[in-house]
Amino acid sequence: MMAAKKKRKRPTPPPPPVRTRPTRAATAPAGPTRREQTRAAQRTQDRRDQLRRRLTTAALVTVVLAAVSLYIFIDRREAADLRAFLTAGSCTVDTESDPTAGPGANHVASPSFQVNPPAGGNHLASAARAGVFAAAAAPADGLLVHSLEHGYIVIWHEPGLASEQMSQLTEFEAANDGDVLVVERAGMRTPVVATAWNQRLLCGQVEKAPLDRFFDEYVGKGPEKVARG
Structure with a gap:
């Protein structure tokens, strides 16, 4: 009698892949609102205006001080010239x-x-x-x-x-x-x-x-x- 054929063991199929739900990308933070942008722009403009006023005031003070100094110098010079003229002779x-x-x-x-x-x-x-x-x-x-x-x-x-x-x-x-x-x-x-x-x-x-x-x-x-x- 012929020997009985052995049944070939069928390979175990691989487990089905696990389906994973794709991860959602992190939501980007929302940008500033229009009101916030307006306020920020106004603050920037205010700082610029304040700086401009300070620079203008400093320039005016410098000009005034220079003018006063020049006036005092000229006044003293004129007084000295007058005195020299009046006293050049016997006076x-x-x-x-x-x-x-x-x-x-x-x-x-x-x-x-x-x-x-x-x-x-x-x-x-x-x-x-x-x-x-x-x-x-x-x-x-x-x-x-x-x-x-x-x-x-x-x-x-x-x-x-x-x-x-x-x-x-x-x-x-x-x-x-x-x-x-x-x-x-x-x-x-x-x-x-x-x-x-x-x-x-x-x-x-x-x-x-x-x-x-x-x-x-x-x-x-x-x-x-x-x-x-």
């Missing part, structure tokens, strides 16, 4: 004057003056008019100081001034008619003194160039503005 300058109670409160019945000749201080309520005055007819100091307050120039000279110098003073008064008083006065330290409000030019003789410059610089510069003449 000196000073700002001696008696104190005042302030504009509008400095009219007193009986003023007295320590500075000779006076160039400021409390004074009478009326002012002297322009002209040439000998000592006997000279207005009171209180009237003359009030004239200085109005912007007049008063030129004082000692008695017995040389005739040619006296002629120069009368010509100076005539050339500046209405703005100058020429007054004879004894007891001064120098023969000729020109005065404006709180300004004095003291000269050993009549010197036309300094007198002209002093007049141009200070006429009409008194603290009380009125029509002169």
Whole structure:
């Protein structure tokens, strides 16, 4: 008898693949809303505007400081140049004057003056008019100081001034008619003194160039503005 054939064992089929659900990609975060974008843009613009204002303010402050410094420099330079011109000859300058109670409160019945000749201080309520005055007819100091307050120039000279110098003073008064008083006065330290409000030019003789410059610089510069003449 023939041997029985062995049955071939069928291979075990592989297990079916496990189906896995695909993983969803992570959702990207949502971007800023339009309102948030608008606010962010506004904040950026505000910062820019603030920076611009600061830079503008800094620039303006720099310009103002530079202008003030330049003004002070020019003012001091002009003052130095004026002083040098006025004192080139026999003249000196000073700002001696008696104190005042302030504009509008400095009219007193009986003023007295320590500075000779006076160039400021409390004074009478009326002012002297322009002209040439000998000592006997000279207005009171209180009237003359009030004239200085109005912007007049008063030129004082000692008695017995040389005739040619006296002629120069009368010509100076005539050339500046209405703005100058020429007054004879004894007891001064120098023969000729020109005065404006709180300004004095003291000269050993009549010197036309300094007198002209002093007049141009200070006429009409008194603290009380009125029509002169």
